[in-house]
Amino acid sequence: MLNEDIWIGIEKRKRALNPIFLFGAGMNLGEKLNPYVRDILLSVLLEVYYRELRDDEARTKDDIYEVVRDILDTFTLEYVDEDVIRLANGIFYQGDSKRMDAFQGHYYHYDKQLFEEQRFSYLEQDREYTRLKKGTVVYKLTDESIRMILMSREFEEEMEMSVEQLYSLQLIRAGRVSQAVGVLDALMLRIRRLLAKEKDYRYELERNPKVLLINRDVRKESKEDVRNQTEEAQELYNKMLVTLKMIEKGDERSREEHLELENKIFATLKLHLSLTEEVYKNIALELDIRKNNPLALVYRKTANFHEEIWEKHLYKDAIPGEDIYDVILGPLFSPKQEVMLPMEWIWQEQELASEPELIETSIEEEQEELRHKYVHEVDWDTVVDCWYPLFKELASTGECCVKAIRSFDGWSREAIDFWPLFAQSELTVGELQLNRKYNDERFTLLQKMLKIDEAIRFFEDKVIYGTYEPGEKIVTEDFQMSAYILRYKRGV
Amino acid sequence: MAAEKIKMATDIYARLMKDKIIDRNESAIRSYFDDSDVHNLVQQIARSFGTIILEGHEKLQLISDGKASVFATSFTHLKEKYSDIENKKEFYLLCHILMIYLSEIDGDLSVKAHHELSGLSFYRLEELITNVFSYWKERLANDDDYEKKWAVNIREQVEFWLSKDLKEDSHKLSPSMKNKFSIIKKALNLFENENLLTVILEGDEHTVYAYPELYERLEGLFHNYERYTMLRDVIVEAKQRKGDEVHDSNQ
Numbered sequence: 006m007l008n009e010d011i012w013i014g015i016e017k018r019k020r021a022l023n024p025i026f027l028f029g030a031g032m033n034l035g036e037k038l039n040p041y042v043r044d045i046l047l048s049v050l051l052e053v054y055y056r057e058l059r060d061d062e063a064r065t066k067d068d069i070y071e072v073v074r075d076i077l078d079t080f081t082l083e084y085v086d087e088d089v090i091r092l093a094n095g096i097f098y099q100g101d102s103k104r105m106d107a108f109q110g111h112y113y114h115y116d117k118q119l120f121e122e123q124r125f126s127y128l129e130q131d132r133e134y135t136r137l138k139k140g141t142v143v144y145k146l147t148d149e150s151i152r153m154i155l156m157s158r159e160f161e162e163e164m165e166m167s168v169e170q171l172y173s174l175q176l177i178r179a180g181r182v183s184q185a186v187g188v189l190d191a192l193m194l195r196i197r198r199l200l201a202k203e204k205d206y207r208y209e210l211e212r213n214p215k216v217l218l219i220n221r222d223v224r225k226e227s228k229e230d231v232r233n234q235t236e237e238a239q240e241l242y243n244k245m246l247v248t249l250k251m252i253e254k255g256d257e258r259s260r261e262e263h264l265e266l267e268n269k270i271f272a273t274l275k276l277h278l279s280l281t282e283e284v285y286k287n288i289a290l291e292l293d294i295r296k297n298n299p300l301a302l303v304y305r306k307t308a309n310f311h312e313e314i315w316e317k318h319l320y321k322d323a324i325p326g327e328d329i330y331d332v333i334l335g336p337l338f339s340p341k342q343e344v345m346l347p348m349e350w351i352w353q354e355q356e357l358a359s360e361p362e363l364i365e366t367s368i369e370e371e372q373e374e375l376r377h378k379y380v381h382e383v384d385w386d387t388v389v390d391c392w393y394p395l396f397k398e399l400a401s402t403g404e405c406c407v408k409a410i411r412s413f414d415g416w417s418r419e420a421i422d423f424w425p426l427f428a429q430s431e432l433t434v435g436e437l438q439l440n441r442k443y444n445d446e447r448f449t450l451l452q453k454m455l456k457i458d459e460a461i462r463f464f465e466d467k468v469i470y471g472t473y474e475p476g477e478k479i480v481t482e483d484f485q486m487s488a489y490i491l492r493y494k495r496g497v
Numbered sequence: 498m499a500a501e502k503i504k505m506a507t508d509i510y511a512r513l514m515k516d517k518i519i520d521r522n523e524s525a526i527r528s529y530f531d532d533s534d535v536h537n538l539v540q541q542i543a544r545s546f547g548t549i550i551l552e553g554h555e556k557l558q559l560i561s562d563g564k565a566s567v568f569a570t571s572f573t574h575l576k577e578k579y580s581d582i583e584n585k586k587e588f589y590l591l592c593h594i595l596m597i598y599l600s601e602i603d604g605d606l607s608v609k610a611h612h613e614l615s616g617l618s619f620y621r622l623e624e625l626i627t628n629v630f631s632y633w634k635e636r637l638a639n640d641d642d643y644e645k646k647w648a649v650n651i652r653e654q655v656e657f658w659l660s661k662d663l664k665e666d667s668h669k670l671s672p673s674m675k676n677k678f679s680i681i682k683k684a685l686n687l688f689e690n691e692n693l694l695t696v697i698l699e700g701d702e703h704t705v706y707a708y709p710e711l712y713e714r715l716e717g718l719f720h721n722y723e724r725y726t727m728l729r730d731v732i733v734e735a736k737q738r739k740g741d742e743v744h745d746s747n748q
Binding site for chain 1: 518563697
């Protein structure tokens with residue numbers, strides 16, 4: 006007969022023990038290293054823990070390889086590079102590291118009379134420091150591995166925050182200043198983690214308000230915790246400061262220690278306040294969702310790509326039409342405007358407003374912004390062919406207009422594009438140089454024309470400007486545009 | 498008043514066109530959220546150009562509405578570039594890889610949170626793709642009609658993928674059709690160039706990390722009943738069409 010008592014809390018016990026049981030398990034690094042695998046990994050974990058504690062972000066995978074190497078050197082163990090990678094990977098993943106599997110333990114669920122699975126990791130991404138866009142992923146300890154480290158600390162279990170504060174106070178009273186600093190360090194880390202959790206929670210809450218309904222009990226507990234703690238915590242920090250002031254300072258060294266501790270208390274106090282603030286913000290957000298957006302909380306089965314489209318149809322049954330690729334993948338991409346239609350036309354021909362002068366005001370600004378978009382390869386031969394006769398006309402008659410062009414056959418898009426380009430702002434022409442590289446394509450056009458005809462120098466010291474006949478439109482099969490007119494005037 | 502609002506709306510659309518992805522909190526787009534007239538105007542402009550404005554939790558994104566769009570995208574560019582018969586199969590292979598990747602990172606909240614934090618290694622992704630192709634290969638072997646259900650030459654594609662080597666010996670990873678890793682990289686490059694994900698070399702593993710922007714696009718496009726029914730109808734209709742063809746040819 007078994008003692009019934011063994012089943013009390015066995016799930017929790019085993020869940021807390023699994024990370025220890027599986028730590029460094031199943032690794033084979035040869036006779037020389039095998040006995041020390043756990044010593045190495047524990048040191049690695051501690052190093053990452055202290056780096057986190059000290060705000061050191063050197064916690065990427067590559068940094069961790071380096072840590073492993075340093076520790077192996079410290080232990081004066083013989084190793085090859087491959088051992089380093091395998092050891093480090095052994096702290097990240099179970100089994101083949103390429104699969105990136107989390108660790109998997111099990112525990113006996115007494116009520117259900119069966120074994121259940123527990124998945125955990127020792128290290129996880131530290132969102133606060135990770136900069137994906139710069140290509141760095143920073144890691145930190147998970148709750149499981151923190152618990153492991155705390156278990157091995159001098160005071161057995163993870164304490165209440167208030168206990169930890171009290172403990173620091175005790176240490177200060179006893180004059181054990183440096184120890185108090187250590188405890189406050191740990192406390193700060195705890196607060197920082199809670200803070201990160203609150204931030205993550207808000208991130209989730211904003212993306213999916215339904216998380217409000219999940220883990221409600223856990224949330225409630227931690228909210229209560231923080232709420233109850235706030236006032237008490239302030240008081241305790243104050244007590245620490247007062248006590249610190251009262252004890253003898255003594256020599257130079259202990260004065261420094263005092264100062265350090267004082268700073269630490271202030272820093273912890275500040276951090277604690279920001280945690281409180283964060284929690285209250287989240288509570289406010291929760292209330293806001295409940296009050297103003299209760300629909301977001303109703304459980305609606307929403308479709309998703311994975312199950313409804315991929316699993317049910319495409320994966321199972323084949324992809325029966327080419328258009329399916331377009332409707333599924335096409336919208337994941339943003340439009341590119343430099344091809345197909347120049348923006349100017351679109352703005353000018355926008356039918357949104359009936360009063361044309363309204364659009365004008367907006368065009369001016371759009372065009373300014375879009376000007377630098379015109380950095381594409383231009384087929385200059387075509388452009389010059391189209392424009393050279395027009396400039397001759399402009400020089401002789403004083404104006405040239407779109408309306409006079411009978412056919413746009415032979416006009417490239419770029420060539421047409423110069424109409425709105427000239428219309429958008431005045432072009433003050435100085436001395437034209439044949440070998441200069443101009444940023445403004447209108448100068449390049451003049452330059453190209455100058456190469457075939459010196460008479461183009463006529464436009465030097467002139468201002469070329471565009472206007473258009475209101476209400477008139479040029480409509481062809483391919484495009485619509487305003488009836489532009491180019492003129493010139495003498496420059497100042 | 499109307500003029501002012503039209504100007505605001507066009508300004509906002511032009512800004513979206515320029516940057517594609519804008520932080521929700523930016524002051525330049527405030528009136529989009531604060532003024533329902535402006536909001537409607539911008540939406541209307543977006544619709545008439547065949548574009549969609551996604552209102553994510555963090556970002557406002559402008560995306561193309563597939564075939565309805567008047568604008569090209571890097572996807573349509575690629576399709577054009579790969580339009581001849583020989584290249585077309587490569588194009589569809591890249592499409593399949595993207596779909597497999599999307600289906601892996603999409604799903605319920607916990608799946609998403611997991612991938613967001615730990616990324617997806619190339620090894621794992623390759624395994625997923627090979628599993629899919631192996632499944633299709635099995636279907637091809639056991640069901641004579643299966644091949645005919647496809648719009649593309651799936652048999653050829655399955656053979657092509659399964660015959661490729663895994664990767665080059667070095668850590669170098671460049672997009673090409675040479676081996677499985679480089680093909681995956683080529684497919685993912687499409688999203689990478691859109692600033693939707695990044696591939697990071699950690700230690701000796703290449704890992705794909707999707708940006709929140711990609712999740713927002715997935716959510717806006719697929720976790721939405723209206724669009725879902727549209728997609729389902731397109732698929733079911735195409736199935737029907739293909740079925741009829743097969744039926745006719747069998748007779």
